[in-house]
Amino acid sequence: MTTPAPEALRLEAALRAALQVAEIPGARVWPEGDALPSVRLFGPLPGKADHDALSVQAWLRRANTNGTAQDGGCSQVSIQFADVDAGHRLAEMLREPADRAQAAAGVLAQELKARQVGACVRGRADGRVTVEIPDPATEPAAMNLARALGASTIAKFLKLDVVEGAWEFTDRLRWLMIGVVGEGVTVDGRFGNEPRVSGIDIQMTPGQALSLVWRLK
Template sequence: MTSTEASAAELESALADAVSGACYAGRVYVPENDPAALCLVLLSQHRLSFNPEPQETRDWLERAGIEAAVHVDETFNAVVTMRSANSVRQVIDRVFAPYVRVEWAADGLRDVLASHGVDATVRSYGPRGLGVYFSDTEGFACAVRLAELLGVPDIAEGLKLGRPRGMRRLAERVRWVLAGVTGGAVGVQVFPGCVHEPDGVEVRLGTEQAAELGQRLVERAGDW
């Protein structure tokens, strides 16, 4: 490391923010015996594309071209030690940034839906997409409300939403509306209910599509 190059430790906050923003169970710290280095403790496989065992972690880092050492701590967790700012940036970009983006999109969409009275469950699925789930309360009123906000007030016209066929047709109509708004393919899945759970419909969006939908709803707020 040259005298002008940032040390790994200087990016402690950036890595900690990325770990938190990605909703990953990891711990970041500067080791006492190497104050220029930065350590990341891998506490879970959730959201990792590799098994956080020491050798598999080393293999992944090598394949990714990231210079870092790996050891096992006293609680048998793999610890990645980075000694350059570049290595820290690579870990952030390769491991956590995609999840930070999808969680940011999910939070934003969740907030804007709630502000419009749309009671939907938004959850992330992997690093590139999320789902918006509507349960059958009052004839899928929230899905109908969303379509209304997007300029399609009659989306449920002619449908018997208490029947499976009507629910499937509503799901398809919602899918086409969202595909038109977000400019890309939208996945849809119907969840038949049971004694304890009502019927449900979930649409799947990419991260950029979710951001586009949120922005469109923000823009539509001025029309109401």
């Protein structure tokens, strides 16, 4: 399909940016000169286990994207677009999980900062929001989070500078977070160079992140 060069170039740029945000391994945009660019996948789409033309075609159909998926050999699936709008629709769909996660992460980061919870908050390409909390034995972030959620005695009788105490604290924080935002949130201890917990990682959906913001207010 012949397409005006500026439109094809804009679509090519939008697709490249979307693939970068979505962090799809090995994905490429294939320019076609004065024709529409195509997308070549060498791995599954975000959140999808299957990687073949049939599963990609089904995904395009559910996303209301007018495109055709074809097997290209060597584990490659090529997506051809019916028009420029279809290409931009795919770019939006690829970006959506990361964009939603990043937006929720930004709101949560502000609320945690207001509660003196020093943490690294980010939205991931797969649509999850992560909160990286430093060592609860040396930094107050984890305890400040628990206090803000009404659990000021969460570390009672625990020695956070030893493995057993830190793991018990992590387990208590896990149950606290499940009670606050629901099932699906994960809370795991993080190991550093020493054989003890060096931090705590929390992962949740954007919706759960916003629920946490609501509870913290």
